[in-house]
Amino acid sequence: MLMFTSKINESFIQFYDTKKRLLKIMGAIFVIYFLHAFFMPALPNYFEYLHEKYSLAGIDNIYEYTLPVISMLLMFFAFVSDYTKKKYELLTFYNASSFNSIMLFRWLYIAIPMNVIIVVTAPFYYRSIAFLDVQSLYLSIRFIPNVLFVTALFLLCMTMTKNGYAALVVTSTYLLLDILSSARIFKIVSLGANSYNYYYSISPTYYLINRLLLVVLSLLFIYVACKKSSKVR
Amino acid sequence: MILNNQLIVENIQYNYAKKNILQDVSFTCSNGIIALLGNNGAGKSTIMKIIAGMMKPAKGKVLLNNQSILTSQNYPIHKIGYLPQDFDIYGNVSGYDFLSYVYDIKKLKQPSKKQVLDELIAKFNLEEVIYKKFSSYSGGYKRRLGIAQAVLGEPKLIIIDEPSVGLDPIQRIEFRSYLAEISRTAITLISTHIIEDVELYSDEILILREQHIQFQGSVEQLIQLSTPHIYSANVQVDELIAFKKKVRTIEEKRISDTLIKVKFINNQGETFGNKEKEISLENAYVYFQNK
Known part of the structure; x- marks a missing residue:
């Protein structure tokens, strides 16, 4: 892609993330999550509770909902001014293709670091259950769909409405309803499959479909958003 | 030697919500200032956006130097400059960082980016503000930066939508002289409903009325x-x-x-x-x- 060449990266990041503020904020979030994982690890008998079909929202929510909420706010911070005073017109002009790869890059610029936070800090958080093995990896990557989905949903809403505030309202409403309903309203497209123990309380298949569906929908949302905001040819 | 460029717009039709906005719009033009005139709502901005690749016509084609610009794999942003009516960028970005971004995104081949940008900044008298945040720019500086980014890389076609909206009379005069200069080497297509803008400097006028180009010619011919x-x-x-x-x-x-x-x-x-x-x-x- 155009902006992945090193020559373009420098000015590209300077334009979309002046003084690397976003990167610094994400760095600070990483440190906070790491410290939290270090000093407040998950319960050692985490799996036993899961087998008993308990909902462990108090333990998992920090990755299940809090990090997606932070990701959504970062997306808002990064994109909100695109649609004020029609800045998007010139940004669209400078995207030469019929797929807005610039928008894809800007999404990845937030989605990747936020998922890195999950992959790096979650194994520390769940270290009393499993550490530096396959199970430890599973425990962390199960939250990746949440960040992908929330950020993709935000981006889709924003490109559809051409308004960052409208996207914030829609995405926040989704998150709020999902949290308040204990993941009952959105069921298969809920974020709370881990917190509300879909794996044991419903079925492993249902849980896997939920995780997979969130990833597929995220990719679909991103594709539609990048097409919609591109040059129309 | 200055090469003469040619823009051919052929049978453009554009519909919106079942309403015919443009119908068989055709014209050909070459280097110089081409003023697209029309009343508010006539479809001037629509034509500009179609040529800039941001709106898809129902039918028709746009050729720049005999190459279709709407159907090629990638829209040739290195050959075309665009200044939208509401030019705005992120308030916390400096003018220099913005021009640097445009230089890179256009994939310009000139050997020294710094030299090219410095010359451009001097040409448009932006030295005083170029490292300041865009949000601190006055209307005149914003417009100068807007035109600087549009002409970066010496494009063959420059599209400027409502160039003098929001400018005071002195800024307008200054802006017109910039247009006169850049139009010697490029087709400079401007859309406006301010007649004063085109009277002195335009080489050719296009009048858009009732979905068609109803006049193409010089100021003298129209008079x-x-x-x-x-x-x-x-x-x-x-x-x-x-x-x-x-x-x-x-x-x-x-x-x-x-x-x-x-x-x-x-x-x-x-x-x-x-x-x-x-x-x-x-x-x-x-x-x-x-x-």
């Missing part, structure tokens, strides 16, 4: 076309309202406390008034819109 139909009469102030009911007025000018000179269109062979000799582009344009 010649309207000359036989524009009359004037000196009217007493207290008779003005009654007079205006009889004719289609295009200009009024007070010449004394009691007299007003009225220019009007003589379409139906009215016997009063005299043929007007001093016809401005604005008079000719109003005639054309009302004929």
Whole structure:
């Protein structure tokens, strides 16, 4: 892609993330999550509770909902001014293709670091259950769909409405309803499959479909958003 | 040697919500300032956006130097400059960082980015503000930066939508001289409803009316076309309202406390008034819109 060449990266990041503020904020979030994982690890008998079909929202929510909420706010911070005073017109002009790869890059610029936070800090958080093995990896990557989905949903809403505030309202409403309903309203497209123990309380298949569906929908949302905001040819 | 570029717009049709906005719009133009005139809502910005690749026409094509720009794999942003009506960028970005971004995204091949940008900054007198945040720029500086990014890389076609909106009279004069300079090497297509903008500098005029290009030619040709139909009469102030009911007025000018000179269109062979000799582009344009 155009902006992945090193020559373009420098000015590209300077334009979309002046003084690397976003990167610094994400760095600070990483440190906070790491410290939290270090000093407040998950319960050692985490799996036993899961087998008993308990909902462990108090333990998992920090990755299940809090990090997606932070990701959504970062997306808002990064994109909100695109649609004020029609800045998007010139940004669209400078995207030469019929797929807005610039928008894809800007999404990845937030989605990747936020998922890195999950992959790096979650194994520390769940270290009393499993550490530096396959199970430890599973425990962390199960939250990746949440960040992908929330950020993709935000981006889709924003490109559809051409308004960052409208996207914030829609995405926040989704998150709020999902949290308040204990993941009952959105069921298969809920974020709370881990917190509300879909794996044991419903079925492993249902849980896997939920995780997979969130990833597929995220990719679909991103594709539609990048097409919609591109040059129309 | 300055190469002459050619833009061909062929049978463009654009519909919105089942409404026909543009119908078989065709024109050809080469280097110089080409002014696209039309009333508000005539579809000027739509044509500009279609040529800039941001709107998809229902049919038709746009060729720049015989290459289709709407159907090629990638829109040739290195050959085309665009300044939208509402030019704005992120407030916390400096002008230099923005130009640097545009240079890279256009994938320009010039050997030294710094040299190219420095020359451009000097050309548009942006030295004073170029490292400051865009949010601190005045309207004039914003417009200068806007045109600087549009001409970066010496594009063959420059599209400028409503160039002088929001500028004060001095800034307008300055902006027109920039346009005159850049148009020597590129097709400079501007859309405007401010006639004053085009009277002095435009090489060619396109008038968009009722979904079509209804006139293409020089300022002089448009004036010649309207000359036989524009009359004037000196009217007493207290008779003005009654007079205006009889004719289609295009200009009024007070010449004394009691007299007003009225220019009007003589379409139906009215016997009063005299043929007007001093016809401005604005008079000719109003005639054309009302004929």
